Amino acid sequence: MNNLLKKILFLDIIKGLLITFKTIFTHPVTIRYPKEKKEPEEGFRGRHAFVRDPETGKERCVACTKCAQVCPSQCIYVDFSLNVETGVRVLTKYEIDALRCIFCGYCEEICPVNAIVLTEFYEYASYDRKTNYFNKESLLKNWDEFISQYKGNEYINKFWYLPGINRMRLPVGKRQPKPVPIRKIAGVRD
Amino acid sequence: MGQLEIEKLSETKFVLQMGPHHPATHGVLKLYTEFEGERVLKIVPDVGYLHRGIEKLAESKTYPSAMTLTDRLDYISSMTNNIGYCLAVERLMGIEPPPRAKYIRTMVAELTRLSSHLLWLATHALDIGAMTVFLYAFREREQILELFEKICGARLTVSYPRIGGVRVDIKEKVLEEISKFTEIMLNRIDEYEGLLTENRIWISRTKGVGVVSSEEALSLGLTGPALRGSGVYYDIRKLIPYDAYSEVDFEVPLGENGDTYDRYLCRIREMKQSALIIRQCIEKMPEGEIIAEQTIDIDIPHQGKRKISAGDSLWSGFIKFVDEKAELIPPGEIYSAIEAPKGELGFYIVSDGSGRPYRMRVRAPSFVHISAIPKLCEGHLLADVIAIIGTLDIVMGEADR
Numbered sequence: 059m060n061n062l063l064k065k066i067l068f069l070d071i072i073k074g075l076l077i078t079f080k081t082i083f084t085h086p087v088t089i090r091y092p093k094e095k096k097e098p099e100e101g102f103r104g105r106h107a108f109v110r111d112p113e114t115g116k117e118r119c120v121a122c123t124k125c126a127q128v129c130p131s132q133c134i135y136v137d138f139s140l141n142v143e144t145g146v147r148v149l150t151k152y153e154i155d156a157l158r159c160i161f162c163g164y165c166e167e168i169c170p171v172n173a174i175v176l177t178e179f180y181e182y183a184s185y186d187r188k189t190n191y192f193n194k195e196s197l198l199k200n201w202d203e204f205i206s207q208y209k210g211n212e213y214i215n216k217f218w219y220l221p222g223i224n225r226m227r228l229p230v231g232k233r234q235p236k237p238v239p240i241r242k243i244a245g246v247r248d
Numbered sequence: 249m250g251q252l253e254i255e256k257l258s259e260t261k262f263v264l265q266m267g268p269h270h271p272a273t274h275g276v277l278k279l280y281t282e283f284e285g286e287r288v289l290k291i292v293p294d295v296g297y298l299h300r301g302i303e304k305l306a307e308s309k310t311y312p313s314a315m316t317l318t319d320r321l322d323y324i325s326s327m328t329n330n331i332g333y334c335l336a337v338e339r340l341m342g343i344e345p346p347p348r349a350k351y352i353r354t355m356v357a358e359l360t361r362l363s364s365h366l367l368w369l370a371t372h373a374l375d376i377g378a379m380t381v382f383l384y385a386f387r388e389r390e391q392i393l394e395l396f397e398k399i400c401g402a403r404l405t406v407s408y409p410r411i412g413g414v415r416v417d418i419k420e421k422v423l424e425e426i427s428k429f430t431e432i433m434l435n436r437i438d439e440y441e442g443l444l445t446e447n448r449i450w451i452s453r454t455k456g457v458g459v460v461s462s463e464e465a466l467s468l469g470l471t472g473p474a475l476r477g478s479g480v481y482y483d484i485r486k487l488i489p490y491d492a493y494s495e496v497d498f499e500v501p502l503g504e505n506g507d508t509y510d511r512y513l514c515r516i517r518e519m520k521q522s523a524l525i526i527r528q529c530i531e532k533m534p535e536g537e538i539i540a541e542q543t544i545d546i547d548i549p550h551q552g553k554r555k556i557s558a559g560d561s562l563w564s565g566f567i568k569f570v571d572e573k574a575e576l577i578p579p580g581e582i583y584s585a586i587e588a589p590k591g592e593l594g595f596y597i598v599s600d601g602s603g604r605p606y607r608m609r610v611r612a613p614s615f616v617h618i619s620a621i622p623k624l625c626e627g628h629l630l631a632d633v634i635a636i637i638g639t640l641d642i643v644m645g646e647a648d649r
Contacts, residue, residue: 101400
């Protein structure tokens with residue numbers, strides 16, 4: 059009897075309509091994308107960059123090729139020459155095919171000197187493939203581009219030191235990572 | 249049209265090739281369907297359009313690298329895929345993650361279950377004709393993806409768990425946010441129920457559609473909510489508890505009739521249980537390590553053991569190999585299953601002692617569920633086929649692998 063009354067009075071439909079009616083008075087959850095932009099969270103895995111060392115002004119990479127070893131999609135190419143006198147490796151070629159990258163973040167996690175980083179920059183779609191084929195210079199340029207938009211005085215990526223992990227498990231250079239101070243110097247780009 | 253021609257038409261079988269590009273087939277599923285009028289005579293599912301060879305690819309990658317492939321199996325619940333794979337390797341190696349990692353894993357797995365069920369509810373309702381639920385469910389799913397972004401830096405292909413624990417710790421602030429979200433979520437689930445559960449259109453479209461008895465469901469190999477909708481108590485979280493599931497209280501909702509409506513109710517109740525599990529995990533979460541001591545590094549070589557000693561410089565440390573035939577992972581084989589949102593997700597891994605899996609086989613619930621479509625569609629109308637595909641919760645990335 060109760061059910062019949064409910065059916066005649068369309069109570070089930072009215073119950074649903076009330077919910078949709080209430081929603082009219084709530085704020086929209088969507089954003090108007092090109093005008094408003096969503097701030098990526100801290101540690102978002104976006105476009106690759108080489109950290110520009112504040113002391114030397116160059117990349118920190120020591121050509122250990124660990125990133126190329128762990129990369130699941132094998133999109134990193136590293137080449138180096140050996141300085142015979144000092145025995146130091148000199149990075150000659152570093153290329154990342156960002157179109158093949160799967161953004162797992164293994165490279166920045168394994169890097170012993172915190173040289174490579176996946177920045178929080180995500181708008182880098184392009185009309186040609188060449189633009190997203192990064193080499194040493196463009197990776198440094200990516201860093202400058204990212205830093206110029208970055209709000210804050212220091213930058214540190216959580217995959218550099220892996221919060222919560224026993225520090226002694228990490229290589230020496232990552233046990234106490236120093237945040238990169240950001241000095242916005244004019245003329246660093248180009 | 250003469251009488252004779254009409255009779256002829258009614259006798260003629262009507263063949264429809266549904267898919268592979270059809271919005272209601274949830275991906276690239278193709279169904280060869282034969283109709284008599286509007287009644288289904290025969291259905292033959294055709295799979296394989298999204299085959300990427302993940303099982304074969306895993307054989308060429310080291311254990312940590314192969315984990316990133318599992319993200320792409322069931323791409324809307326990548327967290328549970330990762331956990332399933334990591335658990336299989338952990339059981340093979342005989343290690344156990346520390347308690348905090350276990351709780352974090354349980355929490356993120358339940359968040360994924362929420363997200364996967366929300367997407368199922370959204371698309372299932374949209375297929376049947378309820379547009380509003382689609383928009384509401386995606387509103388909440390976006391919040392879950394944002395939480396994932398805060399936890400691990402990626403929204404969809406997370407690669408968050410690690411063999412022997414998890415990758416990074418979760419901040420206290422994010423945990424609070426998740427606990428706030430569960431409160432919102434519980435209210436929202438009531439909202440979805442208000443829109444659908446008693447709605448007469450929803451009931452007439454789902455009640456009595458795709459009925460499968462408990463014996464049939466078991467013999468078809470259905471798992472997860474599709475099996476529990478028929479009233480079979482089968483939940484790996486309860487039967488073979490992994491991670492922290494043995495330490496949290498939750499119920500396993502069961503259906504009675506085994507039709508689309510019961511499976512819907514099952515999943516809705518499961519979502520409520522998930523929200524409660526997340527809350528318990530946050531309350532009980534202990535402090536401490538997040539990764540086990542005996543875990544393997546992500547840069548393990550393909551074969552042989554790497555020699556690392558304190559005296560070695562950074563340069564030579566990883567180039568030297570000692571004993572090329574050393575065993576990195578104990579040789580053997582293992583089948584380990586977890587309760588993914590879709591059903592039983594199993595990983596069968598054979599190890600020959602090297603750093604790479606000798607063979608990886610995935611028991612994907614979606615693949616098994618697709619084989620149940622012909623049985624479930626028997627004698628139904630064309631429109632019900634869409635409802636049945638929706639209720640089985642199929643993701644083709646997992647079925648074709």
